[in-house]
Amino acid sequence: MPDELTPDCPRIAPIGLDGVIVRFGETLSEPANRAALAFRAAVERDMPEGVEECSTSLVSTYLRFDPLHLSLEALTTALEQRLSAEDWYAAPLPEGRRLLRIPTVYGGDFGPQLAEAAQAAGMQADAAVEALSGARVRVSAIGFAPGQPYLGTLPEAWDIPRQTGLTPRVPAGALVVAIRQFVLFSVTAPTGWRQVGRTAAPLFRPDSDAPFLLRPGDEVIFDAVEAGAWDRLAADPKGGIVTEPLT
Amino acid sequence: MSGLEILQAGPGVTVQDMGRSGYLALGLSRGGAADRLALAEGAALLRQPVGTALELAGFGGRFRADVPCRIALSGAPMRATLDGAPLVWNASHRMPAGAVLDIGGAQSGVYGYLTVGGGFDLPEALGARSAHLSAGLGAVLEAGDTLPLAQDTGRTVGQVLAPLPRFDGGELCVLPSLQTTMFPDDMRARFTQEAFRRDSRGNRMGIRILPPGEGYGLTSGQTIVSEVITPGDIQIPGDGAPYILLYECQTTGGYPRIGTVIPADLPRVAQAAPGAELRFRFVTREEALEAEAAHRRMIDGLPGTTRPLIRDPAQMPDLLSYSLISGVTAGEELS
Numbered sequence: 001m002p003d004e005l006t007p008d009c010p011r012i013a014p015i016g017l018d019g020v021i022v023r024f025g026e027t028l029s030e031p032a033n034r035a036a037l038a039f040r041a042a043v044e045r046d047m048p049e050g051v052e053e054c055s056t057s058l059v060s061t062y063l064r065f066d067p068l069h070l071s072l073e074a075l076t077t078a079l080e081q082r083l084s085a086e087d088w089y090a091a092p093l094p095e096g097r098r099l100l101r102i103p104t105v106y107g108g109d110f111g112p113q114l115a116e117a118a119q120a121a122g123m124q125a126d127a128a129v130e131a132l133s134g135a136r137v138r139v140s141a142i143g144f145a146p147g148q149p150y151l152g153t154l155p156e157a158w159d160i161p162r163q164t165g166l167t168p169r170v171p172a173g174a175l176v177v178a179i180r181q182f183v184l185f186s187v188t189a190p191t192g193w194r195q196v197g198r199t200a201a202p203l204f205r206p207d208s209d210a211p212f213l214l215r216p217g218d219e220v221i222f223d224a225v226e227a228g229a230w231d232r233l234a235a236d237p238k239g240g241i242v243t244e245p246l247t
Numbered sequence: 248m249s250g251l252e253i254l255q256a257g258p259g260v261t262v263q264d265m266g267r268s269g270y271l272a273l274g275l276s277r278g279g280a281a282d283r284l285a286l287a288e289g290a291a292l293l294r295q296p297v298g299t300a301l302e303l304a305g306f307g308g309r310f311r312a313d314v315p316c317r318i319a320l321s322g323a324p325m326r327a328t329l330d331g332a333p334l335v336w337n338a339s340h341r342m343p344a345g346a347v348l349d350i351g352g353a354q355s356g357v358y359g360y361l362t363v364g365g366g367f368d369l370p371e372a373l374g375a376r377s378a379h380l381s382a383g384l385g386a387v388l389e390a391g392d393t394l395p396l397a398q399d400t401g402r403t404v405g406q407v408l409a410p411l412p413r414f415d416g417g418e419l420c421v422l423p424s425l426q427t428t429m430f431p432d433d434m435r436a437r438f439t440q441e442a443f444r445r446d447s448r449g450n451r452m453g454i455r456i457l458p459p460g461e462g463y464g465l466t467s468g469q470t471i472v473s474e475v476i477t478p479g480d481i482q483i484p485g486d487g488a489p490y491i492l493l494y495e496c497q498t499t500g501g502y503p504r505i506g507t508v509i510p511a512d513l514p515r516v517a518q519a520a521p522g523a524e525l526r527f528r529f530v531t532r533e534e535a536l537e538a539e540a541a542h543r544r545m546i547d548g549l550p551g552t553t554r555p556l557i558r559d560p561a562q563m564p565d566l567l568s569y570s571l572i573s574g575v576t577a578g579e580e581l582s
Contacts, residue, residue: 028472052268054271057474145382150473150499
């Protein structure tokens, strides 16, 4: 079943000279995210000649290819055939998913824009912490920086826009919010989203055997903890995270 | 083990190569040399495959090797001397053991490259040797660091080439992107008519450019679903001043994109120094494919375009020790 809001999806569009995206929705929805993950897995099992790399973002699958060795037209035709072969919106989620409980300090220096975000969502700061720490969210994509998850979907009240300007830098572990989603920053970076809290989650450890903590499809709860717990979390290589298998 | 010692380093000296492919899905962009053409030029001057080089962001440093080695200087032209004697840029040279190579600030452009014969003998991290600063992979190099040198089987030095001019901004060819049509017609027209200036803000992830007047912000642009980013994308944040993204950019982003600079013009983007003027021209896919084919032909043909370096006698302090014409030796005998 295609996205009801966007009947013209799925749709194939070029991006730059050497890329195409297969878009399953215009806005984030559970079926569109599911379709993007499943379609990428299928493409990776049988990569067309000339395709160099494949990834997903929230509601689309991306393929990078060599445009001098594979024409956009030929690739589009091949992808259209695969799209029509199956109902990607009803495809199963990846196997091996887990639930991670990630301790989070909300507000204060750890979430300097909590009050601003709460106001945008139409509630007091206390109620905002209760809502955000009570939400069980899914990793819909890894992107922007290494190991960095987009998580959703938050309740309707959190459909708040990005800021007009950029925050010059938020620290690694910063929990930021916009458009019914969280992003948990894996590196120090500028952002247009509002920082509501901070975790000690080790999202990307390039020297480790398992450099990436999270995978698309994992579920996360950002449990609220007191600011006094920070030193203990920061000293723990696992950031205080408790993991249990889901599937 | 033999190595290149860094005696003094500018603020942005890193090891770079062609970057890493295959980690985009895990949030790690390709990265690699900001100016890939300069990497190819350095390799061509030494007659070796494209590998690692030191990328010098705006300023070089002082270097010394404990063994004789070959070096090539490419990218943004910088003042360079070897034990005080001037070195020609865009050329390859012999560097004796213990000699001090001094590389100053960029005279135009941003990124200079120091390639050594055989490359650096460094371990790979996630499939490449390049520092990916925004990902925290590798690091900016500092005085006291020593880079191990791989064995050098090549012999070519004393070659020079004329680089593709790209160090002072100029026109960039652009393909439409995902949100190009969200920008009103008059705004898109203005985008191709006016000259932008490279802002002081910029790094290996991308550069900010300033329009001469009104910005390019879209009121509806702040709630677009985050989508994959490709190098060359021209993203417009809410303040209306575009960012052109480079190879070390983030992997996804949600600001609207007015277009994407074609790969062949990315060296010109990377090398635009603060204040440089940049203009945009929308091209068809056919034109972009032709430009890409021509660009790759040019890179493949680089080794055939180098010429022997003729030393300028006025810059040879040890001129008298050379036997310039057979049979004529020390000057005082002729006076």
